[in-house]
Amino acid sequence: MTSRRATISDVAREAAVSPSTASVVFSGKTPVSDATRQRVLDAAASLGYTGPDPRAASLRRGRSGIVGVVVGSSLNYMFLDPVQRLMMDGLAEEVAPFGAGLLLLRTATDIENAPTLLTAPVDAAVLIGCDAPLRASLETAHLRGLPIVVIEGDAGDDVPRILLDNREAQRTAAEHLRALGHTDVAIVTLRTAADGAAGWLDAEADISIDVTRERLAGARDVYPDVPAITTAGSSIDEGLSAGRVLFADPARRPTAVIAQSDLLAAGVIRAAEEAGLSVPGDVSVTGFDGVPVDGLSPYELTTLVQQATDKGRAAGAAVAAMLEGVPPASVLLTCTFREGNTTAAVPERR
Amino acid sequence: MTSRRATISDVAREAAVSPSTASVVFSGKTPVSDATRQRVLDAAASLGYTGPDPRAASLRRGRSGIVGVVVGSSLNYMFLDPVQRLMMDGLAEEVAPFGAGLLLLRTATDIENAPTLLTAPVDAAVLIGCDAPLRASLETAHLRGLPIVVIEGDAGDDVPRILLDNREAQRTAAEHLRALGHTDVAIVTLRTAADGAAGWLDAEADISIDVTRERLAGARDVYPDVPAITTAGSSIDEGLSAGRVLFADPARRPTAVIAQSDLLAAGVIRAAEEAGLSVPGDVSVTGFDGVPVDGLSPYELTTLVQQATDKGRAAGAAVAAMLEGVPPASVLLTCTFREGNTTAAVPERR
DNA sequence: TTGTACGCGTTATCAA
């Protein structure tokens, strides 16, 4: 019994119907009499046929049901961020009704032969963040004529984008702090470049990552001259490191910190605790994202809530639209300000 | 210019060679003279041909370059766990040289039409954890004759598995605590069932999740009768909740806690801090996994280090072997005990 | 409601 797997023709023959009829039984595209259907299904069962070969079906249909998601470097790093996790969930959920799943593709890999947008049977591509290495993928996808959606990044011309009102939202948080009387403020930013290292941010620095630049601009709209410290990415540990620097000198510590993500904010809070400062009594901290941060309890961050899952869904909807041939529009999602228990009025001067 | 995309035949015609020659130029399977190669590439460029259509190629080759990874419920939940993230990285890395990528497939979804192992063009399937809903996927994969690898779960018969010496490893940690003099110990477990809720664990309880059962057995080998409290999953917050229960009554609190994961351990430590206890001065805590936990600093857990990335790699290697037609062996990976700064001798009785 | 005929775009095989 080393024979090849049964095909739909075998099933049709066994059931004494034509291949097209058998096909229709499985696809449901056309009504079939109950009797015939049953004969076909029985034949299939007896031959161990489990349905159309997906590879053949995708060639025929011109669609594979696979959406390529290009993630930068490591999955570990990418999925560390709750925003990305929720986003992927939304994306998966939205394309699922189209029978589509997500294929993880990495840019930064020197593995020979690794799958790419060029070699993988994808119907569309979703690019996240769009920094330098991603642009290459973008190029590729374009050449292949793939529908593309970019999340929080600029793909130039006619590529639909899913964006957030980062600047406006961050400004809201800054205004909140100003209303509370804070003037000694510091900013903790996300990465400023794909390979960015942590450290004080030079005022003239060129920030190549859109999210970081926009959120910074929003904070600067209210606090043009406050110092900003850059991190190597969105994590509690990075926030902790930044916070330690900020709180190192008791005489010059800020009374409020604007962190560009909830994870960073969580780290900053941890640093404050370490330094013997209470939040929000001595220091106010704002985050960004409004995602559940594991281990943050009992704090509830004052933050900007973005609907991360919706962001993914919007991307999925755009993909779906393009697959249907409908020109998708870019989407601008807005964040809402949520006051938690990590901000309070500026403390009396000691 | 609404014409269809160029095919390899078009390119061949333009270059005045046969389709098979053109094909060979792109696949590199056979030597081709430089002159012809150049002619073909030029022709391709002039026609905007970007290489073989992956869908057609996979039909012909009988291989799509896609490995389906069946993740339980939400991506958000699954990737919350650093072990899973690292595992996926290892897996991706190991199958990449075969031109394969990972397709995320979810079991628990009531979305009509969602992609499954039955409908997606996958060459192999990796199942993680293997609880009830996953068994259905397993069945499916079997029917389709797909190569299957199961990570930390029992797929029965002839399915290769990637396993950890959970019991032995956990026993080591328990012995470490015993050597330190601890007798008042409590265990904080992972989920006991796919839909498990948190709470005290009944001694008779049936534990359907292998990892949980094995690690518990290891702890019980040393501490047969200590109480165990179950959580709803591996997270800091769950560990925190469990820890709060354990430390609620100062008179009866344990001097050591065996947590079944590093995330849980981190939560337990947090709970101890909340209760005004110092770690390891008042309470010792052990974890399991040996993964970086964001926000755990400055603690370094006493834990069992599993090479999570290697686990993924082992799974990837097994997949690769099966794709090559080689019967893969199951793999048993071993954890190593690592003493951190979260365990110490039992404190003097007050 | 069912069957016929054809092509989707590629690549393995073998012969030249």
Next chain:
DNA sequence: TTGATAACGCGTACAA
């Protein structure tokens, strides 16, 4: 080193 041939397994007009 190149070319001819034959599938790969299916879906879908269109006709019956």
